Amino acid sequence: MKSTTRGTLAAVITCVAAAAGAAATPAAAVGMVPVPVPLDGVEKSLGLELPKVAGELPLPMPGAPEGPRYVEGRLIPEHVVPRLPLDAGLPGADLRAPLPHILGSGYDHLGMDAPSSNLRTLGPGLSLDAPLTAPNPDRFGLPDTQLPQAGLLTPVLRTVPGADLGMGSGR
Template sequence: MKPTTRGTLAAVLTCLATAAGAAAATPAAAVGTVPVPLPLDGVENSLDVELPRVGGEIPLPTPGAPAGPRYVEGRLLPDQTVPQLPLGAGLPGLGLRAPLPEILGGDADHVDLSAPASDLRTLGPGLALDAPLTAPDPGNFGLPAPKLPQAGVITPVLQAVPGANLGTGQGR
């Protein structure tokens, strides 16, 4: 086999291996949360003591697209002049498994606390304004009439449904 043919074959195999590895790996943005383990194995081995297992999940925020302007009849400016910006994320999750002493009996030797990451939906504050003029009035020769300006702040929105589980059990 010629050296150029071998080089081409090696490049093709490298590209195929890279593509297969990229297809098997899931990007962090597609997952939604990033696991964060707390490594206590070294302390556990050096002290010869069973320590709690602790881990967490940190959610990745994903910005959304704001709603477009909504025009209302009789107003010169749209309904929401500065629209609310949606942001989807989550509340952090926590997993804890701690050993229990034998004083509780033989049924339970550990306690588990699980608070999984939960979805969080937010909308930032918005602003609603109206001009100090009315729409053109055909009864007034097409001229707008003056009026008091209007301004309002649209309150932010925060929605979440967190949950947690607490239990005891056997096993490691």
């Protein structure tokens, strides 16, 4: 095989591999990871109905921090220590438990569904100001003095959790 044919074949294989890699969804792109709890074997071996349990675990996704903002009249920019955003979710759960009838045979079921919900956070930050002001043209370009300032930016937590609790017959 000629070297030009080998080079062309290598380029085609490289392009196909790159296209296949781009088409595959990475695991980090998925927001939640399902977590089933397998109890079927225990249920069949004991011969009775056991609760059904499943859950979802979130994958935290860090965001880009807010950069410092320069403000006219200040020597030090705002947000010296930037706040770091983090997007994730609260874990979800799906539970179904059998409730035997007190009189007679059969089961009712008690179920709880707590779907995962989005969680957005911002870490704490710091804002400082120097004890000197910007140059003052009335004082020949010399800065004025002022009291130093320091501020702590509090963390932020935003979410809306929810759950459904119900009871019914059947599986």
